[in-house]
Amino acid sequence: MNTTRVVLLIVCLVVSSTVPVGATAATQQGEAYAGTHIEFETASSAIVDYSVNGETILQSVKVQSQSNAQSQGDVRAGVGLSALTELSGAELSLNSQTEVSATVTAESGATMQAHDNSRGILVVRSGDNSQYVTVNVSRSSQAESENDQRVVVTTEDGTKVTFIVVGDGEVTVNEQGNVSANHGSDGTLVFRSYPEGRDDNDQKQEQLISEGKAAGRLEWTHRCCLRP
Template sequence: MNWKALVVAVTLVVSAVGTPVAAAATTNAASGQSSAQAQSGTYVSFETADSAVVDYTVNGKTVVDRLSVQSTSEAKSQTGGELGLSGDAGFSGAGLSLASSFDASTSATIQSESGAELVAHDNDRGIVVVKANGESHVARFNSSDGSEAEQASEKRAVITSDDGATATVIVVGDGNVTVSDGGNVTAMAEENSRVVYRQYEGERNDSEKQQERMIANGTAVAEVYVQAAGDAASDADADDSDDSDSTPTATDSPTEDSSEEAKERSADVVRYSEDTTVEVTENAAGTFNATVERSQSEGKVVIMSVSEAAFENAEDAEVYVDGEAAAEASSYSEVQSATNDGETSKYLVRSSSSAQASTDVVVGINHFSAREVSMQSGGDGGGAISGGQPGFGAGVAVIALVGAALLARRQA
């Protein structure tokens, strides 16, 4: 027998078999590396790694270092039904993939293999909205080292980090939140519900706590963050990539202000209600216009967080609904009363605990379906009807011009 020939033959066979195995291992490793995608916006940065969003950072602070989502049925099978209590072990989120990024929008959309959708918003509060999309889901928020979590109500939990930053997890619709022995927060959302994450630079003030309650009970259906590049280190483009599939959206409109700051002004729109849409039609230094539309007639609240760098004298803002001046309220209860088919819409101005200087303008719209909402700077001598055109869109501009003509005739 020719032993040398046999050895050579065996060597060739082993080499031939081993090569594709090694190649497959290399391919799998490369695939595993590419599954982790980093996102960095003006305010928010994070990574998607296989089955979780990790190191979620807002304004340089991390309160939650891991966010994972799984269908309720699968999560219960993994943990033996002990969701959110002492049985944190065993929970494994579904696979995630990045559908859209901060490169083209003020929001990044992440799809879960379980059918849920996560939308991270690049705004000062780093809001994340988890949409259940027709099947009951569980969202798990793992607190960062040194953070502590406590339950504020059946639908809200608060996480506080050792550097003073805080975050709130809110269930909108049917569901609840629980805090585990390890300090992690589990939110269970039914088929048509959503889970909301909001982060703050420090302790939440009373106004922000009230806003959280309104989000949880469905009174507040959307937020708009009016921002400028001057608020943070980088700019943010507010073109919306999610409006077509009814996810929280971000929209930006060009302005006539020629300053560099105005060119980078944006409006990030966060939607908490499936049947609510917000379209921003003007976003200038002293004028902000948007169309708010709902399929149901009952009144609701829209919250506008306004940066001083993006909007002049927001604390003295004047608010118009369909070209008519809304009444300024003195409390949240007045704003909520206006939504119960009140005689007029009302708004409330409150300071924000934002990392940047900003003001919250909370608007209670008395009824729907489509309403044109305008906010004008109060620092221009009260000339809200002339020049800035209160209201959004061409239709409201005509109403405003007619109103101005009538006013001039009466004064003549």
């Protein structure tokens, strides 16, 4: 076997080792999940290209503990949440996946659970540490704060998506037109999409979610978010 053939064989072996297998696979950027309704990848410190029903809605989602974000200089003392546009996200790992969901864990203690339903639900839980979250939406989307507990984004094709804070925390549109949030150790950030439109009943349900007006607030939030 001559030198050229040896080099070609090595290249082929390297390329074949990177081919994804199944719905969840390692990629050069990290790991990937592909379900019936949702798809995304995890880079080292972000969920990227989060799509619902074939439309990429979230370009990236990053999470970091508030203490680490402040020590790294991502958050400056006395500056409001809207000024948080860039976050050095915590390292992520696609920890588990089933036919209906995938769970991503962060070194900061947060978990991000994606539910494979038509709403593309993504639930970010703080764990034991207060967290910051930054979400870059697609460039053609328009984000608007309804209040400090809820942000509504409209995508280019008219799909409505909402970000809702449950418990101690706040969510807002940041200075770059994306979404930034903070929430305490018992807080949760919920993402929901409405491919067929968002009506009054949806808004009432979101209000109940944000206010936690039910026994077992987080458990009830989890159940209602899974409704198609």
